[in-house]
Amino acid sequence: MFDTMSHRKYYHRYLLWLLHKHQHCRRAIQQIHSQFMVLNSEYIGILALWNSILKHYSLSAYPQEALFLFKYLKNQSKFMSFDSFTYSYLIKACANMNQVHVGNQFHCLSTKAGFDYHVHVQTALVNMYIDCGGLVEAKNVFDEMPEKNLVTWNVFITGFMKWGEVEFARAVFDAMPEKNVISWTGLIDGYTRINRFREALLLFQKMVVHEGIKPTEVTLLAIFPAIWNIGCLEFCQMVHAYGEKSGFNTLDIRVMNCLVDAYAKSGSIESAWRVFEDINDVRRNLVSWTSIISAFAMHGMATKASDCYRRMENEGVMPNWITFLSVLNACSHGGLLDEGLEYYRKMVDDWGITPNIKHYGTLIDMLGRAGRLEEAERIALGIPSEIGNVVIWRTLLGACSFHGNVEMGERVTIKIMEMEREYGGDYVLLSNIFSAAGRFLDSERVRSVMDEQNAPKVPGITLV
Known part of the structure; x- marks a missing residue:
């Protein structure tokens, strides 16, 4: 009898070990689950085994x-x-199912x-209600x-921050008897997500300097958007x-990648x-390459960006x-029209990537800057209707204005x-095109239509 009991305990421990080992493998868990169903009478009362399966299901894509x-x-x-x-996992499943x-x-x-x-059960309930x-x-x-x-x-x-209840969440944070790095990170991330970047930076500074709490990598990832939106080089160097x-x-x-x-x-x-x-060749990934290419593009260094792309391709990164x-x-x-058209061709033909509205917008802008307006118009007319928008045509109108194509x-x-008829800038641009061509009556007519449509013109500002 003792041998049988000892064998069962060992087998139970072995099954628990299997469940923990394969906790992220849906098929393995289902196979173990099926085994329990076959041996129903023997395993129905072993809660630890069933809880392990419940945990897997509640955290999976099929809660x-x-x-x-x-x-x-x-x-x-x-x-x-x-x-x-049991109840904590089931409540979590409800949260994931919304x-x-x-x-x-x-x-x-x-x-x-x-x-x-x-x-633990009450915390799961708080999380579930917030998620829903x-x-x-x-x-x-x-x-x-x-x-x-x-x-x-x-x-x-963090739940109330997610739902935009910033002031309430901050009041609760200030009332906390004890705070850890997760508390600070949650609040910093919340401020960053609602574009209150300076407050996020001040919180980060207070956490590190005044409270002496060391940031984790998650904290750094949360603060980076605040750094680059404000453009604070000194803060960037400090985090680096x-x-x-x-x-x-x-x-x-x-x-x-975020530092780049x-x-x-x-x-x-x-x-x-x-x-x-400084990033090791083995560790560099697609995000690393895209970040540096985007960085060179942002700074008008088109040749450098193009060189980086070729280097990336040579290293086998897709x-x-x-x-x-x-x-x-x-x-x-950067005015590299031929290279740009070749990259567009390569994207579509070699890599099978379907262009989205941003690709079309950039292509039309590139052709417009080079004065190839007919090609730009053909592409604009060929954009699928389900993704087309007014910004594409405004980009082309700007090119028409620059090149005087009435x-x-x-x-x-x-x-x-x-x-869209309500944006005054469109009328102003066409009016200016007519004026530049000496068609002053047409220019005045466009201005009159703008007034009739009550289309507002965005006022200019000066820092002087």
Whole structure:
């Protein structure tokens, strides 16, 4: 008998080990699940095994399977009791399904089972209600919790930040009895996502300098958009130095790629290039190459951008639509028309990438700058209607104005008016085209139509 019990315990431990080993493999979990179903009577009461399967299903792309399994277990054994892990996983499944009404049912079941004051179950409920948009319910659960841990506070704050309740989330953050790097990172990321970049930078500075909390690589990734949107070179250098000292630059390629972007957008293409060159050849990925190509394009260094693309291709890295958009932008602003057209051909014919509206816009801009307006118009007319927009035609109208093509300018304006009549800049541009050609009566007529349509003209500003 003891041998049989010992064998069963060993086999149970082995099954648990298998579940943990293959927790991210759906097919393996399903096979183990099927094995349990075959040996139903022997395994129905071993909750740890079923909880492992529930956990996998709740975090997978098919969270509804966790609910099906729970229903099966309830039907198989009326006397089977479930623990805090069971309810936490099931509530997480409801969050991932965005099914607040099902989550409500598990809220009631967990309360009935005696977990109404259990910190892990209640934290799962707070997370579920926030993910499903039930902010009032989330606040009620949070307020009624007699005990809260750091995870509870962080889930609550980051959730409210996600829904744009910034001032409330900040007030809760300030009231926290204890904060860790996750608390700070959640708030910084929230401010960055709503474009309050200076506040994000001030929070980061306060966290590091005044509170002495060391940022993680996730914190750095959260603060980078604030750095490059403000263009703060000094802050970029500080984060770069910290990344070097802490080892994040070596360990996380995402930090290095963001540094390339941040330096370029803060005005230092030399630093961006140095960071790119510091990345080991083996670690460089498509994002690394696209970032440096985009950096050169941004700084008007079209030849450098083109050279980087060729070097990337020679190293066997496969470009995507963003890579081609970056190199096309570089060619457009650098006057490399023939190279730009070749890159466009290569994108479509060699790599099979379908152009999107941004590619078309860049191509039309490139042809327009070179004065090849007829080609640009043909491409604009050939854009699929489901992705076409007025910006394409405004780009072409700008080229008509620059090159003084009155006839095409009229045709393009008609196209624009079919899509949108309320933007005064379109009327002004056509009026200026007529004036430059000496057709002053037509120019006045366009201005009169603009007044009749009550189309506002964006006022100019001066810093003097």
